[in-house]
Amino acid sequence: MKRQFIREILDVITKDTISFAGGLPDAALFPLDAFRAAADEALGDPASLQYSRSQGYGPLREKIARRYSEAGFPTHAEEILITTGSQQAINLIALALLKGGVTVELPAYLGALSVFRLAGTTVDGVRLESDGIDVGAFERSIAATGAAYIIPDFQNPTGVRYSSAKRDAVAAALKAHDALLVEDAAYSELYFDRRTPAISAAMPDRSFHLGSFSKILVPGLRVGWVRASEANIRRILVVKEALDLHTSTLGQRLIDAYWEANGLDGHIETVRSSYAAKKRALAQTLREELPEFLFTEPEGGMFIYGRLPGVDTKALVDECLKRDVVFVPGSEFYPEAAPRDEIRFNFSHTAPDAMRRGIRVIAEVAASAARRER
């Protein structure tokens, strides 16, 4: 098993590297003072540092459940399991329930592909289109695999959001085949225009809806959650226990105390408008500095994805790394045969002036490679 490109990159980049690579939130937005207050409160109780229940901290599960219900997806706290990040949630489900295989998007979230490889889950990839997955191919695929792992909102890596029609068609296909849905909603709250409803709400007993505080608040605490029926929560809870007993008690208590004191919506709105501005900045920079790059502007999330026709982007990134600029070549996001000319750019992490310097370096390296080939 090879390491993930993005995890390896983290080991080699320095503070001078201009990185479009990871899905790193903007640390300048982290509410440090509010977390210091939350820590002060949580650390007044020794239970915050003690072992705790595998399903997670009750008050936090109640808050999450209430948030679902308020968004039109009725949920109670027993339908929530706290996980050590969304990444662990994918593991729990794969190890417990996906032995028969799983349908994924092409290109796909790298971390999910690693999980499925580890769990011995066969993946079947279905091409993403600009408005969501190819529904015909999707239906044929789930008929064989019996389960799908998808990111309908601002997909990683492509930034694609499924249209209403495709969301309905996906739910209908899954229900027709009594297949399981794993809906990764890590980016769902990072919309730049309007919220779209969870596909899981149409099939609450046959779905796992995965949420995370990593993109909307902070990633370093490794706290995410799964929303599923009580029966399905029980199925993955035994795996959760075996993997790490429970998620950091203090991490959960900090988020709960933060949420209790500040709510969540104000901060998420700040993140949304900041990322929307950064997306516009990167899109503009790309059009000006790297006009050969073909892409559609996403309506949320953290990534701009596209093609640099005729360029081997894996060779390109190796050259760019020597000049302290990094992105992820699209080929990383394919389990097997992959297009060679795709790129994912993250826009949440890097400041606009550094973005421009970085894209200029990429343009220069690409141009000089093209000259050498002539």
Added chain:
Amino acid sequence: MKRQFIREILDVITKDTISFAGGLPDAALFPLDAFRAAADEALGDPASLQYSRSQGYGPLREKIARRYSEAGFPTHAEEILITTGSQQAINLIALALLKGGVTVELPAYLGALSVFRLAGTTVDGVRLESDGIDVGAFERSIAATGAAYIIPDFQNPTGVRYSSAKRDAVAAALKAHDALLVEDAAYSELYFDRRTPAISAAMPDRSFHLGSFSKILVPGLRVGWVRASEANIRRILVVKEALDLHTSTLGQRLIDAYWEANGLDGHIETVRSSYAAKKRALAQTLREELPEFLFTEPEGGMFIYGRLPGVDTKALVDECLKRDVVFVPGSEFYPEAAPRDEIRFNFSHTAPDAMRRGIRVIAEVAASAARRER
């Protein structure tokens, strides 16, 4: 797969339950003020809440490596991987390397048995004797499995510490068969008399030495580590990435800041002397209130293990639970056929006066069950 008794128990006990069940550290010993200061420092840096490297926070890995070296087991920071508790460490190794099976102690650590079941690792149990594992049976077993998972210091559940002779014999047998050692050292620092050296030090390239802050500092942060050769660290690092990307950045930074400011030895010494006193209190109480219980006093750790001859301890605990007292029946610690009359008592968590009340309840329930059977 069924849930772990101990994890289920955590869901049903109340604050009035007298619990001898979990391996819960004494929360009264948690250094809350020092952690509040550590949080204040760590939360001055937004990087404490950001994604971080899969192998773990460098300064913490350096401190851990130095501690090994000072204890006579030369180690550098690249030989340390930070894990989300020791529980995850067992997973990483099982998923990466133990496909061929593993030799375990009988009785065994429950959480390890869950891991091996999940990973599809066949377990072969070898009976523990009062001075460590049955070496002849151990050697025959590892010849077939190629790997062993053992807890040589104050084993969970039995409290057994391997003698020097058995430690040498175990190392020799493993080396003779070129077998892998997974040495769980969660309780190694909780000795009441003297430190015993790690078996892994005799075979640093073919061993994984598992440490944890859960028993010596606080468990709620879920921070542990693995010490192994760089090549072996690389083998499990890819699994670590797939499981949860990395361990909580803040959790690691808190422990590092705490350690930097306070050292570790003073606190561990406090824990040791407190647990030694509580062990003496429980042993005395057992001799006075439940004289039929046969046990040897452990020289460290958190547990007194023994037999209540002729009593079905699983039925006993069900009755005791109705009276708000709980312990773990020994049968839980066996993967298959199990003696029915064994019990594990934890002594770290409960105050001495509550211990006495709890043991009296157990004695009464056992006596009334015996009367009914007559």
